[in-house]
Amino acid sequence: MEYSKNLEIFWYNRISKILRKGLSMPKMKSVKGAVKRFKVKKNGQIKRGTAFRSHILTKQDAKTRRKQNAPKVVAKADEKNIKDMIN
Numbered sequence: 001m002e003y004s005k006n007l008e009i010f011w012y013n014r015i016s017k018i019l020r021k022g023l024s025m026p027k028m029k030s031v032k033g034a035v036k037r038f039k040v041k042k043n044g045q046i047k048r049g050t051a052f053r054s055h056i057l058t059k060q061d062a063k064t065r066r067k068q069n070a071p072k073v074v075a076k077a078d079e080k081n082i083k084d085m086i087n
């Protein structure tokens with residue numbers, strides 16, 4: 001009996017707290033690793049970095065290194081997931 005009373009009080013407090021704040025769901029936290037790795041461009045596309053650029057670049061030929069300097073954009077299929085992580 002006391003358990004159900006406590007449970008009822010808990011839910012009453014919980015709901016009243018939500019109503020006082022406004023009828024909105026709690027905010028999602030952004031994934032900090034994703035925030036550091038991706039930037040949203042003005043046109044809505046997402047910029048990303050290039051892999052294999054940290055060290056031992058002498059093994060790569062010049063053409064590969066040159067291509068890695070070009071800006072990269074995330075694929076359309078992954079955009080929604082990354083935007084959810086960032087925002």
